[in-house]
Amino acid sequence: MTAEKPRLHILLAGPRGFCAGVDRAIRIVEEALRRHGAPVYVRHEIVHNRFVVEGLERQGAIFVHELDEVPDDGQPVVFSAHGVPKSVPAAARQREMYFLDATCPLVSKVHREAERHHARGRHLFLIGHAGHPEVVGTMGQLPEGAMTLVEDAEAARRAVPPEGAALTYTTQTTLSVDDTAEIVAILRERFPDIAEPSKESICYATTNRQAAVKAMAARSDLVIVVGAPNSSNSVRLREVAERAGAARAVMVQRGADLDPAIAAGCATIGVTAGASAPEVLVQEVVARLAERFDITTEDVVVAVEDVTFRMPPMRAVA
Structure with a gap:
């Protein structure tokens, strides 16, 4: 007779995962590959997520640290979503490189x-x-x-x-x-005379994801944040969860990295993902937990995002 699995209720933060800037940056690399073929060079990780980076590498993207690693072969060079100093596009122009700026708007x-x-x-x-x-x-x-x-x-x-x-x-x-x-x-x-910025600089996606974590943290025995350790917004989500009342908060990069035993003794846990983590990795985590627990899920939605950003103009294919 199969032993009955312990029950586990999972709160799924909404919104979570990809934001419009990350989605746009990935699409820029994919479209450059579609139009111009491999290789397409990308300066630094396009976004801070190894799953995304490795997926683009399989399609023909080559990630470099600096422009001096890029040969003069006429293929596109993409700058990451995080933005670059002015010296970088200046150097690219000097070498007459064809570059695409994927900086989040x-x-x-x-x-x-x-x-x-x-x-x-x-x-x-x-x-x-x-x-x-x-x-x-x-x-x-x-x-x-x-x-x-x-x-x-x-x-x-x-x-x-x-x-x-x-x-x-x-x-x-x-x-x-x-x-x-x-x-x-x-x-x-x-500095009482300090001038105020014209608008908030912390982006809507960061604010929304932190608000969703706050909404579920106090109900959670554990919060799992799906994201890379070098992803600033993902690290902040873990910190926010702990401060907002979660008994414990951890980060994992994907389901394979998660030991389901971490949820032993928990009745309710929260799951979210940083803005550079795709939804497939969240579902991996849920599936991993389902191996050990009889799970139920509940969406905790604090905002619905419908932001999209236009792609930059691209050279016509010769």
Whole structure:
């Protein structure tokens, strides 16, 4: 006689997974491959997800760290969704490369806002994580010294801008909404005349995914975040889950990485995915849990996303 499986209720966060910027970036690589054939070169991971990257590699994409690894063979070069410093397209033009910029349009808006503030003579505080590709790209829009990176609340308390400079701030698009609010409050207290950005820099997808996690965290004995360890928005989801009341929160890259025993003793768990993780990986996790548990699922939806971004113009096939 087969032993009865223990019951497990799974809360599925909505929205979760791919955002419009990630979807657009992947489609740019796929369309370049369709039009021009392999290889298509991609500077850095197009998005922070190995499943996505390896899938594109199988189609003929070649991922490189820098442009000097790309031969002069006339094939397209794609810049990742995180954005690049101005020096990168400048170098591509100098070599007469055919390049496609897959920078998320919401990241590009941050770049243009930074340029406008700089043109008005303001020094920018950039709230973000050192070394993240998006931060490197944003800082690379302005001359060196035009921005001060602020990584956390302590850095906000210590930051020393140029003496007498008019100030403003902007942010990486994938930050914790709550952490960023704390940092901004500190900057406002220290610098009462600091100019406000014209709009929120943290993107809608980051905000929505964090709100969905908050909505299910307090009901969850465990929250599983599907995402890569180098994905900023995925790491933030795990942190948000813990702060919002989940007894425990973990990250996995896909179902094969999950030991279902982690949910032993749990009655209800939450599952979500970072903006660069495809839905197929969420379903892998659910299927993996179903091997050990008798599962039921419930959608916890806080927003419905219908955002789409237009593709950039592409060269006609010769």
